[in-house]
Amino acid sequence: MSSGDFETYFQRRARRFASFYSSEPVARLLGRGPLFDRLQYAIETTTALSAERVLDVGCGSGPLFVPLASHGIHVTGIDPAEAMVALARSQAETVPGLVTVERRGWEQIDETDAYDVAVALGVFDYVGDPVALLTRMGAAAEHVIGSFPAPGARLMLRKLRYGARGVGVHGYRADDFDRLASRSGLVVVDRTPLGRAGSAVHFRRGDPGAR
Numbered sequence: 001m002s003s004g005d006f007e008t009y010f011q012r013r014a015r016r017f018a019s020f021y022s023s024e025p026v027a028r029l030l031g032r033g034p035l036f037d038r039l040q041y042a043i044e045t046t047t048a049l050s051a052e053r054v055l056d057v058g059c060g061s062g063p064l065f066v067p068l069a070s071h072g073i074h075v076t077g078i079d080p081a082e083a084m085v086a087l088a089r090s091q092a093e094t095v096p097g098l099v100t101v102e103r104r105g106w107e108q109i110d111e112t113d114a115y116d117v118a119v120a121l122g123v124f125d126y127v128g129d130p131v132a133l134l135t136r137m138g139a140a141a142e143h144v145i146g147s148f149p150a151p152g153a154r155l156m157l158r159k160l161r162y163g164a165r166g167v168g169v170h171g172y173r174a175d176d177f178d179r180l181a182s183r184s185g186l187v188v189v190d191r192t193p194l195g196r197a198g199s200a201v202h203f204r205r206g207d208p209g210a211r
């Protein structure tokens with residue numbers, strides 16, 4: 001899978017994907033509760049760290065912006081899909097001065113220590129080289145938060161649905177995270193299950209003794 005397919009997929013479906021956030025009760029009824037659970041995980045973890053600057057990788061329509069900005073946190077949202085960037089910019093306008101949106105993909109993250117936390121929700125699902133993404137995020141911020149789908153029947157259905165449109169979907173087992181972390185210069189601080197959908201994971205730089 002090229003990241004071009006991943007980008008194109010969400011370019012075409014930006015409004016539909018953004019609409020999943022319009023009602024949490026409806027989303028939960030439709031089995032999309034993990035979208036809200038992973039947002040909550042990222043918000044709670046980020047605020048508990050007293051973060052001031054956050055990089056939101058693959059920010060989509062910007063569902064993290066207002067919750068983080070309401071804590072005074074500055075957010076930089078990046079996404080390569082033009083239609084997502086347009087939605088994210090509208091969202092950013094509701095919290096003036098706190099959110100910057102840039103049209104670029106994770107492959108163009110080249111900052112060092114520019115943020116306290118780098119978050120990627122719903123992105124590792126589509127990335128064939130998660131170590132490369134974790135490594136870039138870990139260079140940009142000391143703390144890294146990601147959501148990761150679990151293998152299983154649910155993922156198989158997604159693989160079929162997205163695969164038909166040229167987009168690869170990748171699953172992660174609970175015992176993958178320590179290995180991924182060590183190959184990326186990170187350690188796992190916390191892993192929280194998101195029901196059958198997978199896990200939200202908080203990594204940080206450094207050795208396990210620093211946890």
Ligand SMILES: C[S@@+](CC[C@H](N)C(=O)[O-])C[C@H]1O[C@@H](n2cnc3c(N)ncnc32)[C@H](O)[C@@H]1O
Pocket residue numbers: 003006007010011017057058059060061062063078079080081084104105106107120121122123
């Ligand atoms: C499933 S959506 C998640 C959006 C948002 N993080 C959320 O939780 O609602 C995945 C997002 O990743 C973006 N994306 C596609 N290719 C990307 C890349 N190379 N780097 C970063 N993000 C990418 C898509 O445009 C899309 O907005």
